[in-house]
Amino acid sequence: MNVSLLHLVFLLLLSSVCFFALSEVVGNNFSKCKEFFLNTAPPDFTPPWGVSVKPICQCIWDDNDKEMYLYATLYSTTWKIPVYSAYVFRESKSIGRCDVWYIEPQLDGDTEPCMRPKGYGTNIGTNQAVNRDYEKSGYDKGHLYPVLHTDNHLSMLATSTLTNAAPQNPDFNRNAWLRHEEAVIEDLESCDEAAYVVTGVVPDTKTIPNKKVTVSKYYWRATCCLKNSQYTGKGYYGPDNNGKVEELTIKDLQNKLSGCKKKRLFFEISGDSDVCY
Template sequence: MRHLVFLLLLSSVCFFALSEVVGNNFKECKEFFLDTAPPDFTPPAGVSVKPICQCIWDDNDKKMYLYATLYSTTWKIPVYSAYVFYESKSIGRCDPWYIEPQLDGDSEPCMRPKGYGSNIGTNQAVNSDYEKSGYDKGHLYPVLHTDNHLSMLATSTLTNAAPQNPDFNRKTWLEHERAVTEDLESCDEAAYVVTGVVPDTKTIPNKKVTVSKYYWRATCCLKNNQYTGKGYYGPDNNGKVEESTIKDLQDKLNGFYQIQKIQIFPRIPPLNKPAKIAKTTYTCN
């Protein structure tokens, strides 16, 4: 990772089917970032990234936006997915993995099943890339954190997944997702979450899709008139997920990415409290 030099400024407080490439911004889905402020990301030279508003057509042919993803068409994995956590519900899981036609030049703005379009796979991963690879498709926005059927379906897009060690994905990271669910359900209102991937220097056997070296997550929510933030990353040296402060997570990411500065929650929106009180209640940093 020493050759990677990039700046990740997550410009929302609590930060950091089917999808729509939206140029250089998230103008159609800024509601998934607290204070409608999406992250700023400057990739290293030669690495292309695309902001995606993840969307799905509902039964009335209405386009529904469900979360946001910054996707690398070079690494063929997401940089991060950002979403709003509401009280999760028991949603039956279905894994009809989708792709994004628009990433490969198709006019369709939302994701479609495998095989849709003529050049699919040029700028993104497809199901066949994972076959016999030894890796799981690891969700960034997990089914466990959804609260409705459409959101559940929308998580199963390959732009929301990266190659993940099966044992870590099915055990340790799953346990972490459950613990985060319990923690965020105690928030006074909806919480804002971003989950990211640190790319490895290797690819899966097809030499196309970059393996995830680390997964990380940042959460923030309002509890008792106080913004509370937590950071997580894994696997650590013992194959576990480590919980940390946001500052410590930023320090870890500085080392992983070999950059000078990452500021995950640079801007805190004002609380509906007197300024004197509000200044003592910001802890998401």
């Protein structure tokens, strides 16, 4: 199956301001977690033929046994990796990391609405990745919504679901991509209010050794920040030819993802900066 950039066509709603906006599979929409997209308008993603995707409102049970929605993910049950995760960046805090990797029972037919530990359920793994898929694979579990960008304990826990991770080259994950995540923190902390972020992957044509989980060839991120009463956006893409993360305009990011300059953009470009439309 060819999963080249030409297949990754994002048709974003022009009515949205930017395109952005533990866990629940929500049919064909993000009705319970649209607050993670600015103007509550998620992007429209057109998957390649034969590729299935499921929107997930990522939730976890709080101390009072209430469902807490913490971000949104579009997940491919065919590739068994996320297409993107969308979240609101408020501020980054120093939170201890706990890598207890969760799965999504609903993806494999269970009625449980929120993420659970890996041992939960009997048919888990049919439509999603599990921990054993990554064992001795040579790849890291690369977060789309990273722990570094969370601001509380529940959000930290909720990022460690395998629906929020894709196989990532360890050297890139632990060096260039990590430095990029740190730089994004510095940039977004200067916003006047909370910022909207979406992070996604471009799948490769190969899988990790188990022949089940598709490798992520590229990672990308787009941010939308309110400064001086105007939303501005930035795009990021990597690894480039030098193994680094490239900062680029939203227009150029869109062109990379769509492979077609005639596709509708999710940002209106003005001057030297990207102005969220």
